Amino acid sequence: MNERRGTMAKGRHLRGASRRSLLQSFGAAAVGITFSSGLSACGGSGGGGRTVNVHNWDTYIADDTADNFRQATGITVNYTNFASNDELFAQFRAGNPGYDVIVPSNEYVTRMAQAQMLQELDKSLIPNMSNILPEFQDAPFDAGRFYSVPYTWLCIGIAYRKSKMPANFVPNSWRYLLDSPQFSQRIAVLGESADLIRIASQYKQYRPGHVAELTGIPDAVLSQVEQMLIRQKPHIKQFHTDNGQDLLVSGEVDVVMEYNGDIAQVMRDNDDIAWVLPTEGSMENQDCLCIPANAPHLAEAHAFINYILEPQPGADIAEYIQFATPNSAAKALMPDNYKNNTVIYPTPEEMARLRYGAFEGDEVSRRYEEIFTRISAA
Numbered sequence: 001m002n003e004r005r006g007t008m009a010k011g012r013h014l015r016g017a018s019r020r021s022l023l024q025s026f027g028a029a030a031v032g033i034t035f036s037s038g039l040s041a042c043g044g045s046g047g048g049g050r051t052v053n054v055h056n057w058d059t060y061i062a063d064d065t066a067d068n069f070r071q072a073t074g075i076t077v078n079y080t081n082f083a084s085n086d087e088l089f090a091q092f093r094a095g096n097p098g099y100d101v102i103v104p105s106n107e108y109v110t111r112m113a114q115a116q117m118l119q120e121l122d123k124s125l126i127p128n129m130s131n132i133l134p135e136f137q138d139a140p141f142d143a144g145r146f147y148s149v150p151y152t153w154l155c156i157g158i159a160y161r162k163s164k165m166p167a168n169f170v171p172n173s174w175r176y177l178l179d180s181p182q183f184s185q186r187i188a189v190l191g192e193s194a195d196l197i198r199i200a201s202q203y204k205q206y207r208p209g210h211v212a213e214l215t216g217i218p219d220a221v222l223s224q225v226e227q228m229l230i231r232q233k234p235h236i237k238q239f240h241t242d243n244g245q246d247l248l249v250s251g252e253v254d255v256v257m258e259y260n261g262d263i264a265q266v267m268r269d270n271d272d273i274a275w276v277l278p279t280e281g282s283m284e285n286q287d288c289l290c291i292p293a294n295a296p297h298l299a300e301a302h303a304f305i306n307y308i309l310e311p312q313p314g315a316d317i318a319e320y321i322q323f324a325t326p327n328s329a330a331k332a333l334m335p336d337n338y339k340n341n342t343v344i345y346p347t348p349e350e351m352a353r354l355r356y357g358a359f360e361g362d363e364v365s366r367r368y369e370e371i372f373t374r375i376s377a378a
Contacts, residue, residue, distance in 0.1 A: 050075045052300035055099045062320035083241035084192045096294045100301035106141040106286045110359040118147045119291040125302035128309035136326035148288035152323040157277045159263040164254040174203040184235040186254040191239035193372035200225040211281035214357040230378040261323030264343045277350045284354040
């Protein structure tokens with residue numbers, strides 16, 4: 001493990017850009033990944049051997065996971081990225097473009113399963129599911145875990161550049177991003193419709209001692225959210241797609257709505273970046289390993305998922321991506337500065353302010369998308 005951490009430590013010095021560009025700059029030989037620029041490339045690596053086509057979020061796998069998996073199994077990983085759940089869902093509307101493993105967030109597991117986009121897992125081929133913590137063995141969004149294996153759990157908060165804040169100031173409210181000109185044109189927020197609208201509704205409904213749920217949002221609140229974000233739009237520099245940490249590091253923005261692990265990654269190398277979970281609450285998510293319907297390499301897909309759940313590969317991924325792992329065997333191998341990091345593992349008081357979203361049907365999802373479209377066009 002120390003040798004692998006040495007490799008990862010070298011990578012950290014190169015994190016000025018997102019790790020997608022980092023991995024691509026290293027090349028396939030360095031990290032054991034074949035990058036596919038388009039979906040048509042997912043049919044294989046061209047060498048005639050066994051392959052698995054993995055479609056994952058940016059900055060979301062260790063630099064040596066794919067190469068170690070290939071050495072252990074003889075299976076080559078063809079690796080591509082997506083930037084949002086909305087993008088992932090849209091890619092499957094006309095059927096599976098050729099992927100074997102995808103990583104949707106919790107509510108999109110429900111949505112994709114209901115749309116018959118997911119393949120039921122053969123758990124006999126994933127014995128390492130026994131390494132999953134008890135609280136993650138089942139899930140309300142996938143009762144019985146028929147379609148999903150937990151990969152990470154995470155939350156959304158505010159990251160900021162300390163040097164750009166007023167003295168002794170912490171931007172601990174969504175107001176500074178969603179309802180204030182204070183940081184005009186120095187703000188980036190998530191460009192995923194459901195997450196943004198739910199968090200904005202939580203802000204609008206907040207009162208001391210009460211954190212609003214992220215489901216069943218009243219129509220009147222949705223209308224208020226839309227009007228508020230249209231007013232705020234001139235002050236928002238970017239609705240970002242999974243690269244808020246890069247915007248912060250580059251100095252393009254001073255405050256950003258982003259996932260905790262993405263910020264924990266860059267905080268290791270940049271003392272000017274800090275993180276806060278807003279007073280009004282926020283969203284908690286699970287990202288999950290799933291096999292899409294009509295996956296071309298079912299055996300390889302199950303083998304990849306089972307490998308990720310092994311203790312050492314799971315620990316290597318957790319160390320590299322800095323998101324919380326639901327894998328108890330992997331977490332046991334992690335150092336205290338990971339297990340005790342309150343950016344990765346929020347305090348009990350902070351956890352009490354987190355809520356899960358849920359898929360509430362296509363009509364609600366379409367409404368969120370329509371609201372976001374009107375905001376974008378304003």
